[in-house]
Amino acid sequence: MHIKSILIASFLLLLIFTFGAFLYQKNNTESNTTINPSSQIRPSNQRTNKPILKKSKHTDSKDSDDFYQPIIDNNIFRRLGWKPPKKPVEFVLYGTASTEDENNSKAYIYETQSKRLHTVKVGDTIGKAKITEIREKQVKMDKDGKEIKLQGGKMRFLR
Numbered sequence: 001m002h003i004k005s006i007l008i009a010s011f012l013l014l015l016i017f018t019f020g021a022f023l024y025q026k027n028n029t030e031s032n033t034t035i036n037p038s039s040q041i042r043p044s045n046q047r048t049n050k051p052i053l054k055k056s057k058h059t060d061s062k063d064s065d066d067f068y069q070p071i072i073d074n075n076i077f078r079r080l081g082w083k084p085p086k087k088p089v090e091f092v093l094y095g096t097a098s099t100e101d102e103n104n105s106k107a108y109i110y111e112t113q114s115k116r117l118h119t120v121k122v123g124d125t126i127g128k129a130k131i132t133e134i135r136e137k138q139v140k141m142d143k144d145g146k147e148i149k150l151q152g153g154k155m156r157f158l159r
Contacts, residue, residue, distance in 0.1 A: 087112065087113055088113075089111065090113070091109050091111055091141070091150055092110040093107065093138075093139055093151065094108040094109065094110055096134055096135070096136060098134060103121065106121050106134070107119075107121070107134045107150075109126060109150065111127065114127075126141075127143075132147075138151055
């Protein structure tokens with residue numbers, strides 16, 4: 001019987017504290033929302049001290065990689081003065097459109113450094129490489145005196 005009365009008393013105290021907290025919170029929010037007419041009237045030439053925040057374009061982006069790219073690029077755990085290693089220029093032959101007249105043949109070459117697809121013909125240059133010959137599924141290029149031979153194989157962009 002004694003335990004029962006202790007449980008009832010503790011339940012009532014909990015109920016009173018909960019109700020009191022609710023009233024206290026309600027009273028604080030009402031006091032913050034009361035309007036003081038003298039503080040709301042300002043001359044038109046007087047500025048407020050509140051900064052105007054602009055909505056960031058990055059928060060609307062569905063692609064979160066764009067939002068986090070500066071953090072990835074400027075990793076704070078790298079040593080000072082660190083620069084990413086330069087990737088060598090690589091070429092990938094996507095396809096050729098060869099004709100009997102070699103001057104009208106075209107090749108579609110993807111450059112990995114600039115991430116661009118180039119449509120070239122004999123005599124054109126991509127960076128420092130000059131196209132010397134275009135055959136079916138094969139392109140020969142001359143870069144700094146070295147001959148680069150590109151072979152067309154599987155269509156990589158359809159993976």
